[in-house]
Amino acid sequence: MTKPRNPRGTPYEEAAFPVFEFPVVGKARYEYTTGQALGRFLAGLREGKILGTVCKKCGRVFVPPRIYCSYCFREVDEWVEASHEGTVVTVVASYIEATRARAAEPKIVGVIKLDVPGFSFDDHFFPGLLHYICGASDEDVKSMKLFGARVRARFKPPEERKGSITDIECFEVVRP
């Protein structure tokens, strides 16, 4: 005998019978508070800086910064400025938008491990950001050439910055 026995359910196709869409009325508008750490991080971005925090007990550097070390469970000791340069840890080419619609152009995005003067990091835990990678094509992604590539943050001109992660336009490939 095969279980499950006669599983039930009534499948239907999208156009099978008239459906009523209930639009989300009065969209809830959220205002997320940035908190202490990210507030300062975003202000730093507006000034063209990438800031992080350091826990001296375990030696971890946090980018994006936190005010506590979640491993030692204590307050961090100081703020540091990360370099604008880093290494590509992983990278992909997206052919779809956030809404699942097809994108006009492939977007190259990845995780960038940032350099911090005076510190070195292994693969296990490191300061890293999700961001767009420019100066690369989807072919570069498929060939895996971009793994380990050096990239540098390209900031928007100061008058266009608002205090957002998008104040960095992308990370540009320096030496593929």
Add this chain to the structure above:
Amino acid sequence: MTSRNLNFKHRVAVVGAGLTLFRRRLQETPQELAWLAAKQALEEAGLTLKDIDCVVIGSAPDAFDGVHMKGEYLAEGAGGIGKPVVRVFVGGATGVFVPIAAWWHVASGLCKRVLAVAEEKMSHAAKPHPQYVFRYIWDPIVEKPLNPNLLWIFAMEMHRYMYKCGVKKEDIALVSVKNKRNACGHPSAQLCDPNIKVEDVLNSEVLVWPVQRLDVSPVSDGAAAVVLASEEEARRITDTPVWIKGIGWTLDTTHWTNRDLAFPEYVRRAAEMAYRMAGIDNPRKQIDVAEPYDPFDYKELHHMEGLGLARKCEAPILTREGVTQRDGDLPINPSGGLLGVGNPIAAAGLMKVAEIFWQIRGEAGARQVKKPVYTGLAQAWGDLMQAGTVVVMGI
């Protein structure tokens, strides 16, 4: 083997399981889906609702079904009116967390017969697409402004795994082929494809390289349920109770850009917790059949390694050699997994628990694995590359 390191009042067994169909769109309301699965599980156990003293419900973000307080909403269809009810949620890991929470109820002596139900109706979130709900999951300040699609994260993890282990897409596609073919033996399956080949996967629509359409599990509606009972009750209910030998669960940080994605550390820890309880020190030899979570094909490989069923980077080799087929030495996902049966977020994990239950009892019919099964494992994963839940069952 007896459990070590743990003292609890009552041994716990699974005595019944039930599933609905898993499909892209089902007409039944969320409560009705929960009811269909719960009824089947009760019937298998030979019980009525009156025999159940506690209920555990699992369901992923309310934003899918579009009804807030979803645990409470589902309670009626899950038999939870007038009883102690609790809702648990760890994203995709919920399906295996539901029996873990139900285990607490019974092992503590608080409840004798617990109904555990997991349900998801993703089709309700129609516009623009249910996948858009996952936009919720990103950090609102440093990630959302980049307009990410959830597939980016999986693609990044998949690519990192491929890079670190030198795995090609052809090897990973073998998992999708195996699972979608395995699913043809599953009465609930949404995507059974008896003829699918590796070329089909490699020629499917590229979504976020390296992820292609046939690498991904579908959007689904569905529900699953199991009945857990204490040892005394279980022996009265059935001749073949399946004991829960070990449970484990672990969460990692949501800051996924700060850790190495090539190895799921949180799955390893959850598995360690479950193995210690079950007295397992050589999982590769002591686990006879496993259902690791496979929302993507590479995830099956990733999780096999996290569970210690394969050494790091060894899982693709085992797959290529046929070890993970139903007639292999370590059958993996004989049900067809999420890739073949479907992925209603919370219900998918519980479907895997039900599969191990039926495999151990020899009731999986066309899906029954060749080797004798004494011990099996089900694992689920969830959230932002964060949660691992593991259940080890056996006789």
Add this chain to the structure above:
Amino acid sequence: MRRVKYFPEVMEIEAYVYTAGPVGTKWLEGLREGRLMAAYCPRCNKLFLPPKMYCPYCFGEVEELRPIEPVGVVESYTVIERDFNGELLKEKRVLAFIKFPGVEGGLVHFLKTDKPRIGMKVAPKWREKRQGLVTDIEYFVEA
């Protein structure tokens, strides 16, 4: 360095499509035809509203809908004076919970009356053009 305090965002999903289930769909079709029905459980010998494919009392399956007399009794009501944003409505609205004789449960719907009272007998005023929604009944009025 002045901190950045807030970050704006909106909810994701634009529109939901809910289904009524197999029994619920038949019930809505009944409404479209101007017929009020209730679900019937053969084991409990009970009628109940809102309709479902399972009986919430005995957990058994329900497949049948039976027409009921469209005359109900107001069990409770409330008078709504303001909208979602707290602004005064031009016209007050009465929302009532209406029970039907011989039926467990009931319906929540609008009541058009200047003098609502508990125990008032009410009947539905059907719309001209019906679609298969609970709003095919525009409101209830004193019967």
